[in-house]
Amino acid sequence: MGKSISLDNVKKYQKDLDNRKEAKILQRAISHDGVAKTSSNYSSVSKMDPVFSLELDTGEVANQKHSGRCWIFAALNTMRHNLAKNFNLNGDFELSQIYTTFWDKFEKSNWFLENIIKTADQPLTSRRVAWLLETPQQDGGQWDMLCAVIEKYGVVPQSAMPETFNSNDTTDLNSVLNLKLRKDAIKLRKLAQDGSDVESAKDEMLNDIYRILVYTLGEPTKEFNFEYRDHDKNYHIDKNLTPNKFFDKYVNLNLEDYVSFINSPTDDKPYNKTYTIDMLGNVVGGRQVKHLNIDIDTFEKLAIKQIQNGESVWFGSDVVQNSDRKMGIMDDGLYSKDELFDTDLSLSKAEQLDYKESVMDHAMVLTGVDIVDGQPTKWKVENSWGNKVGTKGYFVMSESWFRRFAYQVVINKKYLSDELKDAQAKDPVVLDPWDPMGTLAFYEK
8 A cells, every 4th residue: 555645745735835925816817717728828829920931732621520530631631732733623622531431431340350350369358359349440540541441442522422411420420330340349259269150240240331331421432423613614524433543543643652750759669660550450451551760850851841842741740739729829839837837747759658648649731831041930731620720720830849749741752861761661560559659540539
């Protein structure tokens, strides 16, 4: 039994508080206005002016609404930027997020069931089995998971498969799917332990899941006409396209050229080595989640280089840290909570990862950067929360916030040095399923 708090301790703490002249004032202010407002550092707001020396033309922002599909929205946004530019499309053009969501959820269900079969010999108290059952499937994901879905199923414009009630608010759909998958896990574990036919049972389960997804998200588009007026009001129609043909003709990206880099300065992840996360993925046999860990200076320079060459950058970060959603500001100097409470609240980037203070929970797009005297000072960020936050949906991120809370960027291989290309090609070290570099795939808005 540890040492308890004595009443003498409490008296000592109260005496210390009574001796602080500012205590009553701070108590009234904080209890009335809350911690965030009372600790707000408004000098940081003036520094976050949404003007940038280098800025890409990316059009109107999208809105993921009440779903955790930020990674899908961010990835499709990077793709629509060049598509819109190459085909002179209006700024409100979007690729269908629900089409990708449908196949992602279907593939994740199969991924979960396969892992249930693989771990059937482990007890329910096994940490890996418990981890699987905690969240059978969810809205979150990773860049490589997005690539795996697109490489198999292609993409379509939003006009070919628009959003539904259940894609805009995935709460009930996720609840039903996870209940169904947990029930299926009971049966599959018993069949596998008995040496019975699990594949036939899994096939019946997937049939039910497909039906649930069609009822809630709609039947996935198989063939469509791409009909639009361009920015100059000229009419176009391209008939009888499949999702894969549309991707090849209009998006026209070699997804193998785009690879993930992380900045995780923790002892368990030496720099210039690649990492994957055990049990993380969606398409069985598809693209593996793979990250190359690099130092923050290289991480930042790669993002700038890609923007300088006219390409936006998909990135993952901890968006809830030191940010103001309404103003659209992300700055680690936005709040002075340590000064407010007269205590040291500082952690290094490695410490905030190791001790669970920060995780990668949101994906967005870097679309601009302000460079002063050769150094970045702030970034323009395309979010997916609609146009009523920030500056018409765009956020301003300080350079110091980027270095502290940005954990992942996706970069075209052509911007890499030979040394980075060689390091990225190496086989990855396998991390535990609950590693913080996998949390973006399990975050739900």
